[in-house]
Amino acid sequence: MVTLAEVAQHAGVSASTVSYVLSGKRSISTGTRQRVEESIRELGYHPNAGARALASSRSNIIALMIPLRTDMYVPVMMEIAIAVATTARTHGYDVLLLTGEEGPDAVRRVTGSGLADAMILMDVELDDERLPLLRGTDQPSVLIGLPADTSGLTCVDLDFRATGALCVEHLAKLGHRDIAVIGEAPAVYERHTGFAERTLDGLRSRAQELGVRLLHRPCDGGYDAMAVTLARVLDERPSTTGFVVQNEQAVEPLLALLRQQGRAIPEDVSVVAICPEQVAVQASVRLTSVAIPAQEMGRHALERLVAKLEGRGEDEVVLIEPELTVRASTGPAPSVS
Amino acid sequence: MVTLAEVAQHAGVSASTVSYVLSGKRSISTGTRQRVEESIRELGYHPNAGARALASSRSNIIALMIPLRTDMYVPVMMEIAIAVATTARTHGYDVLLLTGEEGPDAVRRVTGSGLADAMILMDVELDDERLPLLRGTDQPSVLIGLPADTSGLTCVDLDFRATGALCVEHLAKLGHRDIAVIGEAPAVYERHTGFAERTLDGLRSRAQELGVRLLHRPCDGGYDAMAVTLARVLDERPSTTGFVVQNEQAVEPLLALLRQQGRAIPEDVSVVAICPEQVAVQASVRLTSVAIPAQEMGRHALERLVAKLEGRGEDEVVLIEPELTVRASTGPAPSVS
DNA sequence: AGTCCGTGTCGAAGCGCTTCGACAACCTAT
DNA sequence: ATAGGTTGTCGAAGCGCTTCGACACGGACT
Numbered sequence: 001m002v003t004l005a006e007v008a009q010h011a012g013v014s015a016s017t018v019s020y021v022l023s024g025k026r027s028i029s030t031g032t033r034q035r036v037e038e039s040i041r042e043l044g045y046h047p048n049a050g051a052r053a054l055a056s057s058r059s060n061i062i063a064l065m066i067p068l069r070t071d072m073y074v075p076v077m078m079e080i081a082i083a084v085a086t087t088a089r090t091h092g093y094d095v096l097l098l099t100g101e102e103g104p105d106a107v108r109r110v111t112g113s114g115l116a117d118a119m120i121l122m123d124v125e126l127d128d129e130r131l132p133l134l135r136g137t138d139q140p141s142v143l144i145g146l147p148a149d150t151s152g153l154t155c156v157d158l159d160f161r162a163t164g165a166l167c168v169e170h171l172a173k174l175g176h177r178d179i180a181v182i183g184e185a186p187a188v189y190e191r192h193t194g195f196a197e198r199t200l201d202g203l204r205s206r207a208q209e210l211g212v213r214l215l216h217r218p219c220d221g222g223y224d225a226m227a228v229t230l231a232r233v234l235d236e237r238p239s240t241t242g243f244v245v246q247n248e249q250a251v252e253p254l255l256a257l258l259r260q261q262g263r264a265i266p267e268d269v270s271v272v273a274i275c276p277e278q279v280a281v282q283a284s285v286r287l288t289s290v291a292i293p294a295q296e297m298g299r300h301a302l303e304r305l306v307a308k309l310e311g312r313g314e315d316e317v318v319l320i321e322p323e324l325t326v327r328a329s330t331g332p333a334p335s336v337s
Numbered sequence: 338m339v340t341l342a343e344v345a346q347h348a349g350v351s352a353s354t355v356s357y358v359l360s361g362k363r364s365i366s367t368g369t370r371q372r373v374e375e376s377i378r379e380l381g382y383h384p385n386a387g388a389r390a391l392a393s394s395r396s397n398i399i400a401l402m403i404p405l406r407t408d409m410y411v412p413v414m415m416e417i418a419i420a421v422a423t424t425a426r427t428h429g430y431d432v433l434l435l436t437g438e439e440g441p442d443a444v445r446r447v448t449g450s451g452l453a454d455a456m457i458l459m460d461v462e463l464d465d466e467r468l469p470l471l472r473g474t475d476q477p478s479v480l481i482g483l484p485a486d487t488s489g490l491t492c493v494d495l496d497f498r499a500t501g502a503l504c505v506e507h508l509a510k511l512g513h514r515d516i517a518v519i520g521e522a523p524a525v526y527e528r529h530t531g532f533a534e535r536t537l538d539g540l541r542s543r544a545q546e547l548g549v550r551l552l553h554r555p556c557d558g559g560y561d562a563m564a565v566t567l568a569r570v571l572d573e574r575p576s577t578t579g580f581v582v583q584n585e586q587a588v589e590p591l592l593a594l595l596r597q598q599g600r601a602i603p604e605d606v607s608v609v610a611i612c613p614e615q616v617a618v619q620a621s622v623r624l625t626s627v628a629i630p631a632q633e634m635g636r637h638a639l640e641r642l643v644a645k646l647e648g649r650g651e652d653e654v655v656l657i658e659p660e661l662t663v664r665a666s667t668g669p670a671p672s673v674s
Numbered sequence: 675a676g677t678c679c680g681t682g683t684c685g686a687a688g689c690g691c692t693t694c695g696a697c698a699a700c701c702t703a704t
Numbered sequence: 705a706t707a708g709g710t711t712g713t714c715g716a717a718g719c720g721c722t723t724c725g726a727c728a729c730g731g732a733c734t
Binding site: 350351352353354357363364365366369388390391392393394 | 710712713714718
């Protein structure tokens with residue numbers, strides 16, 4: 001294990017000089033700098049993380065709390081996590097992975113121990129129990145997702161209300177007057193995860209504005225659940241010609257079931273999905289969809305956080321503008337015959 | 338920020354005593370211990386991670402390198418990562434998330450800086466360039482996946498060779514004599530990720546033993562790729578009645594396409610999948626499958642690693658026994674008519 | 675010539691913890 | 705009673721780094 005002191009000796013300078021070469025916090029003559037850098041390379045020196053953290057009270061680590069539930073919108077979570085991790089590296093940070101399991105205690109532990117300099121929370125509930133802790137500490141944090149009360153917090157999220165509105169708009173413009181919304185799993189609503197409710201809000205209010213009828217049903221993933229839900233929907237509103245699906249895991253089942261019933265997409269029914277790009281493209285019908293920009297969310301969150309760490313950047317709510325991509329799953333509503 | 342010294346003062350003992358209460362490395366009288374513990378609670382003390390790491394040269398952090406590619410077997414990766422993280426906590430460790438992006442440098446950085454005490458590598462290639470580094474350091478590590486040469490390494494993986502064998506066996510026993518294997522994406526084979534090749538090995542050798550004909554085709558995920566692949570397979574081997582699918586993303590497309598061609602599952606063709614339990618259960622047909630035990634792999638890997646950190650535990654290769662669960666997608670081969 | 679300032683370097687203190695050796699106090703076996 | 709062993713506690717020395725103040729030096733001013 002090579003130490004700063006050894007590098008200093010090798011380069012014929014003092015330890016502090018080496019430190020300043022590394023941090024750039026004081027000016028160093030070109031000659032000295034080069035000599036030091038050469039020594040560092042030659043000896044294969046890596047600064048000791050613990051010592052650094054102790055002396056500077058900065059760990060250069062960012063904590064990322066991901067939800068424990070591995071059964072929901074997994075690819076999105078993963079993509080966000082990866083985006084956070086890779087972006088973090090470009091700013092000199094590493095990422096500590098915390099699962100929701102510990103709950104609020106994890107926040108206490110991390111801030112208390114100086115393990116991380118800042119944290120990113122995913123899967124934020126409307127009234128999340130971790131929020132008071134975040135407000136009560138001066139450790140910077142960013143939420144991915146939107147709680148009910150965002151005062152004093154920095155949040156990054158897709159604008160799900162606008163997303164909902166966009167979907168309705170698209171279908172309405174095509175002449176659909178009866179739209180069914182296949183929502184997330186009931187558990188998601190029960191947990192009051194904001195995004196699902198906000199999507200619904202956006203759907204409903206735009207539907208009302210446009211005079212479109214909306215029927216919303218939560219739905220678990222998988223074929224069986226989707227079959228039951230679809231049957232109920234069509235029973236209650238046989239005139240339904242447009243679908244908005246928010247549960248990734250229900251997308252493919254819905255398409256298959258519709259097809260199976262002899263309803264052609266998009267001739268008889270149109271389907272808009274709210275899902276990652278990849279799902280929309282790989283589905284059995286190229287889906288008109290609003291993409292969930294997981295990568296962008298992760299990157300954004302991290303960059304906001306770094307800004308806060310560097311003293312720039314206020315608390316603010318960043319809502320990413322949704323974009324609807326028209327593909328092959330939507331078309332004009334069938335004319336009433 | 339409460340320090341050890343403050344706790345010591347509050348409890349009326351020396352700093353070292355508090356430290357020993359915390360670590361349990363020396364015996365402490367019950368009275369003293371209780372007093373100290375009370376002070377800790379009262380003051381809300383959390384040991385400083387950096388100081389601890391510096392003094393003890395142990396960070397209590399485990400690095401987890403996950404693949405960068407977010408488009409492949411994502412749920413499996415995520416589940417492993419979560420299992421690693423939660424299991425780590427039960428042993429007092431935290432998990433640092435590294436993406437493959439940095440490549441071998443990440444290994445150098447982490448071992449060099451003492452950022453982590455040990456590491457877990459996922460997505461190991463047969464001849465992975467990180468392996469020499471691992472062998473050259475005394476930092477413990479565990480691979481999830483199996484490289485070509487496992488000497489001096491600890492590896493945890495599903496026994497994919499046995500998995501392949503199991504699939505063929507099951508189909509053969511049902512009377513299928515012509516089996517098509519829908520493999521992972523071509524890119525996976527090109528990267529020489531061991532598991533895909535080992536599965537194929539197992540499939541082939543058992544097929545030969547049982548006198549079954551095998552046709553293997555790599556296949557990207559999604560409908561289009563699957564459609565092309567399936568057409569080729571059926572063209573080349575019209576007598577195919579059994580399928581083994583290894584690419585999660587191809588499962589549903591395959592089922593849909595078969596159905597679309599009027600081939601009933603399992604009456605006309607049988608399908609065995611190698612995929613996470615959830616995929617098998619949620620598919621449009623309940624799939625006979627060999628589960629990829631992601632959680633178990635993550636937990637196992639972590640526990641091996643902790644064992645090594647504690648001086649117990651040798652280098653060894655742990656192959657998890659595959660289990661085939663019969664569901665509704667396989668049945669007797671149609672009698673030749 | 676003397677003063678002032680900016681630049682580059684160094685020494686030393688200290689971050690909060692672990693751990694080693696020392697030692698007082700007590701208990702047991704002679 | 706005395707030697708020998710436990711048991712519980714303390715003080716002090718670092719772990720490897722950052723950072724502050726000091727200072728030497730040379731150039732640009734009066």
